[in-house]
Amino acid sequence: MDPYLVGLDLAGRRVVVAGGGTVAQRRITGLLAAGADVLVVAPEVTPAVEGMAGAGEITWAPRGFADADLDGAWYALACTDVPAVNAAVAEGADRRRIFCVRADAAPGGSAVTPAVGRHDGLTVGVLAGRAPRRSAAVRTALVEALQTGLVDDTADPVTPGVALVGGGPGDPELITVRGRRLLARADVVVTDRLGPRDLLDSLAPHVEVVDASKIPYGRAMNQARINELLVEHARAGRFVVRLKGGDPYVFGRGFEEVQACAEAGVPVTVVPGVTSAFAAPAVADVPVSHRGVAHEVVVVSGHVAPDDPRSLVDWPALGRLRGTVVLLMAVERIGAFAAALVDGGRAPDTPVAVVQDGTMRIQRSVRATLATVADVVREHAISPPAVVVVGAVAGLRPLAPPDPALRSRNAALGPVGQRPGSGVRGSGHPGSAV
């Protein structure tokens, strides 16, 4: 018989979980999200389950299962790694007419757990007989279709207003789930030059895209005009996504846009993003902090020179730091910034890494020192957008790849690391920086 798919209201109701391993842990989080009163019975539990008990989210009985544990329960999960114990839980539950899932042998229980996905107030559950990978794959595909707007689930009209969305450093997979979801609901998208441009291609034809790019020392849409556009579209009853590169509040002028909307009485929601200040170094194998190496990370804007009267940066203080200095918008004046750090006391042989177009297919990176970085940047024609990392972390290397073929390819890359081929995304690899 096919099981009958149902949604249980478990709020405030006792659910017994026998076992405290990773299977139990995965189920407990869902039960807590449903507001269940969870009793975990297990001599040992994972650190995460212990943490939930310590925080008072669940009750943990640190012992073996006893039949009386099921008294007063509405639902039970047998998740131990001992089949006889799981069978005892299922039998005890049957006697009391409590539905019970047996994690080790589904037919031995009276209920099965569907593959569950959530999206914007929807819960999707999929059962595929005894094919858990199939149900998980279908669940994931359904949720992705909802997240990307492939399935139009807009039962409620979208409220007019503005969402200020941090799109991440460029790789379209590095936007947040919430950002992606709101983008799929937009009537108007006001974009930047930086950020996940590839996502624009997936927007529905009716979505109006406004290019608000600012090219360094080149064409740029005036910030006041951007603010006006957001307000005008929202007032005309549209849902506007202001899609920005990285995080909207890290040198992104995002707060000015929020202020403009607030002044105009336009509702705004802010979705943080993955900032290029940390993501670009990360994909080039440069950690901005490392145990025993750097205990401080300072992110600095290089949009004005150190001696510019508008500068708010205390360069002598930065020069005295021992930790990591991450410079954005600093490529054109890298010589002046390096000199300012050395003047402030930083050693000229301090390692420096420069990562251009981090997370993009065309990502490149170079390594240098404070003394050499200006020449290296010029020599390799490094251009914006690029992140400069100053400090001992820029001298760290991951372990050499075990594959000899990969090792020789990396050696052949020379002083500039370049991301291989299109479609290579995600975490850094040993070839992404030298």
Ligand SMILES: C[S@@+](CC[C@H](N)C(=O)[O-])C[C@H]1O[C@@H](n2cnc3c(N)ncnc32)[C@H](O)[C@@H]1O
């Ligand atoms: C106006 S700031 C915006 C920063 C953005 N809000 C963030 O959090 O990443 C632009 C600067 O960010 C850096 N940047 C942005 N995207 C980058 C990328 N993919 N690779 C390297 N640097 C990037 C560059 O320093 C660029 O000049």
